[in-house]
Amino acid sequence: EPSKEFVFNYKGFYFAVNTTPEHVASLENFEIKDSDIFIATYPKSGTVWTQNILSLIIHEGHRNGTEDMETMDRIPWVEYNIKNIDFANLPLPRVFATHLPYYLTPRDLRNKKGRVIYVTRNPKDVLVSYYHFSKFMVTLEKIPDFNLFMERFLAGKVLASAWFDHVSGWYNHAKDFNILFLTYEEMKKDLRSAVLKICNFIGKKLSEEEIESVVRQATFENMQKDPRANYENMPDDIAIKGKGKFLRKGTVGDWKNTMTVAQSERFDEVLKEKIQTLPIKFTWD
Ligand code: PPS
Known part of the structure; x- marks a missing residue:
């Protein structure tokens, strides 16, 4: 079991302890605007x-560089409102980020109010990215042994x-x-189309x-240089400075550099058979 020092289980889903079951429960009735x-x-x-x-699509000032606001302030995490942003008074359209499973999202959203953009990635790259991520996140349990981390991920x-439950839940609903x-x-192959x-x-x-400007500013190289976009100013109680980056490599197929053939x-x-039941084909390299 994951350590209670880092996560709690709410309705079958593990949350980091920098939120509360009460806050997560309250999201059921969170009022959604169209x-x-x-x-x-x-x-x-x-x-x-x-x-x-x-951010770039919606906000002109972000696109032309006249507005100095970080993504994490503009687009808060719904279930981890670490900066106590007043959701009700955000400018419209409000944009939120979330790792919630489909069944814990606001009821309105599950009744087709508002919009959802759901992004998936091949799970071997997810695993490797997650492993590196956990090394510098104060809020994540440290599991330095990759093999052990992989077993925890698979379980x-x-x-x-579970990665599979998340993805299949969203696709099936x-x-x-x-x-x-x-x-x-x-997105990696054809950012403009995305x-x-x-x-x-x-x-x-x-x-x-404007489209060209969005595409240019959203490349890995340009985001890595942009403090508004690269999450380098995470609070010290969330991320350990100098131990790793949110924008680490940004490639497809990096799992091959970490996972052995046996792994x-x-x-x-x-996961292979389960993945074949999903209405989606992953690109592995
Ligand atoms: S989190 O913590 O869940 O919000 O992480 P998330 O942003 O979902 O995923 C982080 C990985 O996305 C990569 N990333 C990018 N790749 C390509 N292009 C751009 N512009 C880009 N921005 C972020 C980031 O580098 C992480 O992947 P890895 O493989 O670790 O580099």
């Missing part, structure tokens, strides 16, 4: 990237529980939501130059 947009993901699947893209004994599915790999898909989904029309086979043994 223009609300939720970015939903399993951790390490492209959340920060999508947050930045939405769903980590923050956000897609019809309850007003939802756009994207993959990390398609940006256009998002614009189309939220009903925002941008000029050709990859063990991973396949647990």
Whole structure:
């Protein structure tokens, strides 16, 4: 079992202890506005990237660099409101990020009010990214041995529980939501098309130059340099400075640099058949 020092279980899902069961429970009745947009993901699947893209699409000042506001302040985490942002008074359209499983999201959202963008990533890259991430997050349990970390991940004994349950839950309940599915790999392959898909989904029309500006500012290289976008100013009680970065490598197939053949086979043994039941094909390299 994961250590109680780091997570608690609420209705079958592991949350970090920097939120409370009361706050999570209150989200059921969280009032959704028609223009609300939720970015939903399993951790390490492209959340920060999508947050930045939405910031750039929606806010002119963000796009042209006249507005100095960090993504994490503009697009708060719903279940981890660590900065005590007043959700009710955010400018419209409100955008939120979340790792919630489909069944713990606000009821309105499950009745097709507001919009959801759900981003997936091939789970071997998710695992490797998660492993590196846990080394510098104060809020995550330290499991330095990769093999052990992988077993915990495969058993769903980590923050956000089992990757497969998260992804299959959202895909199988897609019809309850007003939802756009994207993959990390398609964003990587053709960022411009992904940006256009998002614009189309939220009903925002941008000029050709504006689209180009969004795409340029949302590349890994440019986000890594942009303190508004790269999460380098996380509070000290959340992330340990100098031990790692939110924008670490940003590639497809990095799992091959960490996982041994045996580990990859063990991973396949647990997940390969299940993955084939999903209405989605993953790109592994
Ligand atoms: S979190 O903590 O759940 O919000 O993490 P999340 O943002 O979902 O995932 C982090 C990984 O996304 C990569 N990333 C990017 N890749 C490509 N292009 C851009 N612009 C980009 N921005 C973030 C980030 O580097 C993490 O992946 P790894 O493999 O660790 O580099």
